[in-house]
Amino acid sequence: MNELTRKSYELRKDILEMMWLSKAGHIGGDLSVIDILNVLYNAEMNVTPENFKDDNRDRFLLSKGHCADALYAVLGMKGFFDRREAIETFSQYQSAFIGHPNTDINGVEINSGSLGHGLSIAVGMAIAAKRDRKDFRTYVVLGDGELAEGSNWEAFMAASQYKLDNLCATLDLNGLQISGTTDEVMSTASVHDKAVAFGWNVIEVQDGNDCGQLVSAYQKARTVKGKPTLVIAHTVKGKGVSFMENQVKWHHGVMSEEEYKQAMSEIEEVLA
Amino acid sequence: MSTQSNRQVICDVLIEEAQNNANLFVACSDSRGSASLTPFANAYPNQFVEVGIAEQNLVGIAAGLASCHKQVFAASPASFLTTRSYEQCKVDVAYSQTNVKLIGISGGVSYGALGMTHHSCQDYAAMGALTGMRVYSPSDAQLTRCLVQELLKDDQPAYIRVSRSASPDVYEGNLDFVLNKANVLCSGSKVLIVANGEMVFYAKEAAARLNKDGISTGVIDMYCLKPFDEATLLEQAKDVDLVVSVEEHSQYGGLGSRVAQTLCHHLPKKLIEIYLPDEHLISGTNKEVFQYYGLDADGIEKAVRNAL
Numbered sequence: 001m002n003e004l005t006r007k008s009y010e011l012r013k014d015i016l017e018m019m020w021l022s023k024a025g026h027i028g029g030d031l032s033v034i035d036i037l038n039v040l041y042n043a044e045m046n047v048t049p050e051n052f053k054d055d056n057r058d059r060f061l062l063s064k065g066h067c068a069d070a071l072y073a074v075l076g077m078k079g080f081f082d083r084r085e086a087i088e089t090f091s092q093y094q095s096a097f098i099g100h101p102n103t104d105i106n107g108v109e110i111n112s113g114s115l116g117h118g119l120s121i122a123v124g125m126a127i128a129a130k131r132d133r134k135d136f137r138t139y140v141v142l143g144d145g146e147l148a149e150g151s152n153w154e155a156f157m158a159a160s161q162y163k164l165d166n167l168c169a170t171l172d173l174n175g176l177q178i179s180g181t182t183d184e185v186m187s188t189a190s191v192h193d194k195a196v197a198f199g200w201n202v203i204e205v206q207d208g209n210d211c212g213q214l215v216s217a218y219q220k221a222r223t224v225k226g227k228p229t230l231v232i233a234h235t236v237k238g239k240g241v242s243f244m245e246n247q248v249k250w251h252h253g254v255m256s257e258e259e260y261k262q263a264m265s266e267i268e269e270v271l272a
Numbered sequence: 273m274s275t276q277s278n279r280q281v282i283c284d285v286l287i288e289e290a291q292n293n294a295n296l297f298v299a300c301s302d303s304r305g306s307a308s309l310t311p312f313a314n315a316y317p318n319q320f321v322e323v324g325i326a327e328q329n330l331v332g333i334a335a336g337l338a339s340c341h342k343q344v345f346a347a348s349p350a351s352f353l354t355t356r357s358y359e360q361c362k363v364d365v366a367y368s369q370t371n372v373k374l375i376g377i378s379g380g381v382s383y384g385a386l387g388m389t390h391h392s393c394q395d396y397a398a399m400g401a402l403t404g405m406r407v408y409s410p411s412d413a414q415l416t417r418c419l420v421q422e423l424l425k426d427d428q429p430a431y432i433r434v435s436r437s438a439s440p441d442v443y444e445g446n447l448d449f450v451l452n453k454a455n456v457l458c459s460g461s462k463v464l465i466v467a468n469g470e471m472v473f474y475a476k477e478a479a480a481r482l483n484k485d486g487i488s489t490g491v492i493d494m495y496c497l498k499p500f501d502e503a504t505l506l507e508q509a510k511d512v513d514l515v516v517s518v519e520e521h522s523q524y525g526g527l528g529s530r531v532a533q534t535l536c537h538h539l540p541k542k543l544i545e546i547y548l549p550d551e552h553l554i555s556g557t558n559k560e561v562f563q564y565y566g567l568d569a570d571g572i573e574k575a576v577r578n579a580l
Contacts, residue, residue, distance in 0.1 A: 124336020
């Protein structure tokens with residue numbers, strides 16, 4: 001196992017502990033998106049606690065803000081704040097680590113939580129970079145259920161109108177949302193064709209939980225000029241914990257002690 | 273009568289500012305013409321962003337620009353800006369405290385015969401209810417100029433509602449402007465009229481008639497709805513028998529509500545609220561609509577005389 005993949009599983013342990021202590025959070029989506037966040041923060045973007053005030057840092061926006069837990073895990077491991085504090089206080093009384101990302105937390109770029117906002121804000125950031133002739137890139141992660149929000153499609157149009165090749169969106173396509181499969185609720189089956197029709201470059205990542213495949217996709221995205229890129233990451237909701245994988249009920253399920261122990265031991269096994 | 277509408281004044285001020293401020297940005301949703309911002313777009317194309325007819329995207333993009341140190345003025349019809357993109361205003365601007373000034377053009381019943389879809393009789397209430405949002409409704413060209421010049425100095429969100437047509441001048445000579453301090457046009461011992469936006473001119477006219485008739489009447493231009501200048505209201509209302517509020521807005525959550533709340537808490541007084549009724553409004557020019565519902569000098573004068 002390489003170092004990057006190992007990090008993904010270390011992060012899964014932090015997420016599980018956070019979920020266990022808080023009895024809150026969106027564990028299924030956290031486990032599907034964590035490899036994307038890990039790759040972006042540890043192999044792709046130039047964002048660190050040291051350069052976070054630098055105007056030319058890359059920008060990261062978690063549009064699917066309910067997976068704040070996963071973002072806190074990554075930022076904690078990067079040293080943006082006390083990692084243990086995040087794990088031990090998440091969603092608890094008077095904690096700074098509330099259930100959706102907020103900019104009071106060091107390292108968080110935008111307040112999110114209401115779906116369908118991130119891509120528009122990312123377009124604004126990418127336009128600002130172009131106008132200022134700065135070379136930072138803007139990364140935004142969208143959920144697949146979130147695509148039903150119409151505001152996303154306003155932003156899809158604008159990103160291509162302004163030829164934002166400095167903008168890279170990742171779709172965490174795990175196929176499930178709170179009420180069932182996205183196919184049942186509001187299908188995203190043709191999202192690839194839709195994005196192309198909207199003027200975007202599209203890169204498919206067959207295994208969106210494979211760090212190596214994600215690294216290659218982001219490298220490829222950098223080389224595309226004149227249009228924004230959508231990375232469609234085919235992920236597994238609940239990835240890494242056998243009884244959570246592809247189960248709707250683990251969108252925001254709460255683990256029993258026995259489930260927590262089993263989940264942790266499965267992750268430990270991978271790490272061993 | 274000013275030859276310039278308040279929206280044209282805003283464009284002038286922004287063009288002046290842009291000469292020395294490369295971070296000043298204007299964003300429009302196919303609304304540059306109706307916002308009178310075409311001269312800005314032509315003069316500073318690199319500081320202008322067109323998003324098409326997409327108000328949610330307008331506000332989201334404005335917030336994104338602002339988070340990269342841009343000072344953004346996002347202009348769109350008040351009706352759409354404050355309801356279609358309400359959540360972006362709440363989350364991406366107010367909650368996030370991004371440096372976005374939301375310009376609601378053609379506010380109230382400016383669009384006249386275009387009807388209820390285009391009226392914004394709820395924008396004071398909607399924007400005022402957002403934590404972290406300031407709300408302004410300037411009366412004439414000079415006040416609009418002072419207000420925008422002052423808002424350019426800070427980096428906090430604000431909503432500014434302006435009407436479509438040129439407003440008659442309210443202020444003669446140089447206005448002594450202090451942000452968030454209501455302007456006392458005249459003091460009276462019997463009646464106090466509190467108005468904002470285009471209603472200030474009519475309030476002033478009504479007061480002149482009443483004063484001429486021996487009914488001592490004062491007028492406050494409460495252009496600052498939030499933060500609301502309670503102190504000036506209470507000071508001017510202290511000795512009068514009657515307070516009247518006049519607004520181009522519904523009864524709910526606008527000027528009258530704030531006046532009533534303030535008086536009820538601190539200085540119980542007889543109060544008449546003049547506002548647009550909670551019903552489908554008649555068709556007509558904005559002036560005809562004002563007249564029909566008593567939102568003009570005649571209406572205000574009549575309401576005062578009836579109450580006394």
